[in-house]
Amino acid sequence: MLETQHPPHNTRLLGAYQVIRVLIGLLLLALQLTSNAHSVLGSQEQDTYIWASALYIGVCVLTLVVWPPASLRHSHHRLVGSLLFDISIMLILLHASGGVSSGLGYLIIVYVAIAAIFIRGRLAIGYAAMASVIIIGDAVYAMLSEAQQEKELFASGVLGAVLFLTAISFQLLTEKIRTSDLAAATHSAYAEHLQKLAQAIITRMRTGIIVVDDNGKIELINDSALQLMDLPQSKSYRQTQLEEISSLKAIVDEWRANPISKPAKIHTLTSGHEVRISPAVLKLGRNQRTVLYIEDNRALTQQAQHLKLASLGRLTASIAHEIRNPLGAISHASQLLRESDQVTDDDKRLVEIILQHCARVNQIIENTLSISRRKEVQTxxxxxxxxxxxxxxxxxxxxxxxxxxxxxxxxxxxxxxxxxxxxxxxxxxxxxxxxxxxxxxxxxxxxxxxxxxxxxxxxxxxxxxxxxxxxxxxxxxxxxxxxxxxxxxxxxxxxxxxxxxxxxxxxxxxxxxxxxxxxxxxxxxxxxxx
Known part of the structure; x- marks a missing residue:
């Protein structure tokens, strides 16, 4: 089973991601407008913070409507663009709020983790690298222009390291989960394949099979069983009581009463056809089912007849020569005797009896040889x-x-x-x-x-x-x-x-x-x- 480069993602996770984006944007804007958090959020550039938050909310709502989770599921490029937009907006809000000290860096960690979950390969590490470089660069610029303390630069470096660690950790964890899911899906697909294969074999096998539960309901019946039992193949017999389609229930009840040493039953249908029915027990854990193996008794008899005819052919071939030669001599001598003038009428009657029975014995030999020499059936x-x-x-x-x-x-x-x-x-x-x-x-x-x-x-x-x-x-x-x-x-x-x-x-x-x-x-x- 070949794996695509960008496999489809879980629709529920993508839906949760899109909703979380909208909620985070609303929360960040509401905190800045309705509380004293504006001293921290947007403390450096309040207008930039407000416009960036509003833009983020609008874009998130728009993508939720235009690109629903089912659309993002198979579109790798849209997902990459959405995550890039999220991290870029968070960096802008971080800059407008005065850097790492505002605490918005933790949100960037969340988005880097989301990127590592949804995106495979080096691109997820690239998000962490891009955010780290911009955060450290912003700290260096602030320190040079405003003479801030070096601890801001140190905090930015630590945040960058955490971003890298988060991207690598979540990517490894996600890859392990993805591998486990892929293995489970492979095993599930293989099990389904085996089930379909077994079903196809059971359906097309020549022996009829009927599986009956303890309540007498049919759980499985293949096409051969329908044909052998002269049942319409267009009708479904699943969960049908066994007694409703034939008199097999009496055979099953008799076998269940004494399942030991029970020979196969010869069941005659209403059409006069004979089928051989062999019940057996199928154990499924704590439960058990009754399996009826149905065979065409005529086909089994046909096989026996082939063996019988083969034996008869060998026998007749060995005795035909031994019987025909003396029989021919007797018949020829009788014909010569009948043509003799010295034979009386009473003796001629005896000769006729001899010839009559010679002809009868010869006919028996001919009929027997016609059976033994029979060619293969050409139906x-x-x-x-x-x-x-x-x-x-x-x-x-x-x-x-x-x-x-x-x-x-x-x-x-x-x-x-x-x-x-x-x-x-x-x-x-x-x-x-x-x-x-x-x-x-x-x-x-x-x-x-x-x-x-x-x-x-x-x-x-x-x-x-x-x-x-x-x-x-x-x-x-x-x-x-x-x-x-x-x-x-x-x-x-x-x-x-x-x-x-x-x-x-x-x-x-x-x-x-x-x-x-x-x-x-x-x-x-x-x-x-x-």
Whole structure:
């Protein structure tokens, strides 16, 4: 931090200085006019004393009006001129009053001290030198012209020495005070800088933070917490009761009742999003606060999925070759056997079963490899209102199935890898259309997209009117290799769930009206940080 040559002064001190000037001028003039002090004050040149006092009062009042303390605060030249004028007038009054013996020299000491306080460097010493030379010169002139005693000259010399001592002492003292103030200001500015830096870090960090006092009032909430909790960022929540914005108060009360060995809570919002909440104690001296660390459970699940997929990739790479070679040999031999003329019709049926299951095992291997070989997620912001009609058109061109699409009129922005979303919807629509055909005879499915209530996030629902899913199977439908269809591999819904999770979306089964089956994809906020 660079220091200017003439730093601004304290406005209050400058105001006091200007008022004192006026009061001293009025006092000196009043003493001369209304009492017997005229025998001392202005004893040598009374008219000069009166006119100098009146001039001093007028100039002081004028500068107080024209140059208020705020103006003098940043004007070094005006301050130097004012002090020079003060000392000059005091020297004139001292001369008109007969020299040092009048006692006005003490006022010059006051003004030299004021000059040392407000002015840095050799200029303050220059005021003392100027006053000392004029006082001693006036004493020498009076002694030569009027044959005064030498003690007047001695007193003038002592006064000059006192002026020098006063200027040096006050300048050293003022410099020490100024240095201390500068150090305090530097430390204060650095502390403020650290506070702003910490505030900026807390505001922009990915983990949501909410600080709550003992009364349940929010003292701090960062932008990530607002985003994760689906709260409007335009509103201030400082000093708001925690229970007014969400059901977090129950989690905090439960944790405060038994803070030991309490795992992080998984909190489901009204939009279906899941966040992981970890309370902690923040001690501030004798006081303590409760800090809620909020993380997107989908992001944590996404990281776990990456590790899982990496392990699965290494596993499938090692077994794919060992399984595919004998499987290919079995399939090839079965095809040759089927073409033989010596095979009976019953044996041909057995060969068909062998080929059917070879194809099923091969499909399982392909699905598993599609997970392990998946490329890095390439997300982009997509408007579902524009993207879904294109998907439906492409899907219906390549599949003998019909999709009834309904999209809300709102802008439905999501951040997603469109190749993953296309794969998920294709799989869900294939399953839905197949089961719908079994129940109604029509190979069709309903696709609905809209925005969540009280949130800026979107969702997609895939609905079919098939036989539905038994309640006993709902907990297992997303497990790998779990299927209720004799021809299924049990990897379709599992892959869809995996693809949604690595895109920070949530796929789940939703109970629908009239017994229909509904799979819903809840997307995270499109402005999320990957």
């Amino acid at each position: 982009a912001i997509v408007d579902l209102k524009q993207w879904l009609p294109t998907f439906v058109e492409t899907y219906q061109q390549g599949n003998n199935a019909r999709i009834k699409l309904s999209v809300a009129p709102d802008t439905l922005l999501v951040r997603i890898d469109t190749s993953h979303l296309s794969q998920v919807l294709t799989n869900l629509c294939d399953n839905g259309a197949r089961y719908n055909e079994k129940a109604t005879g029509q190979k069709e499915v309903e696709l609905h997209a809209a925005r969540n209530d009280n949130s800026d996030t979107s969702f997609i629902e895939v609905i079919d009117h098939g036989p539905g899913i038994a309640p006993s199977d709902l907990e297992d439908i997303f497990d790998p290799f779990y299927t209720t269809d004799a021809e299924g591999t049990g990897l379709g819904l599992y892959i869809c769930k995996e693809l949604c999770q690595i895109n920070q979306a949530n796929l789940f089964h939703k109970a629908s009206e009239k017994g229909s089956t509904c799979f819903r994809i809840d997307f995270s906020h499109h402005q999320r940080i990957n």
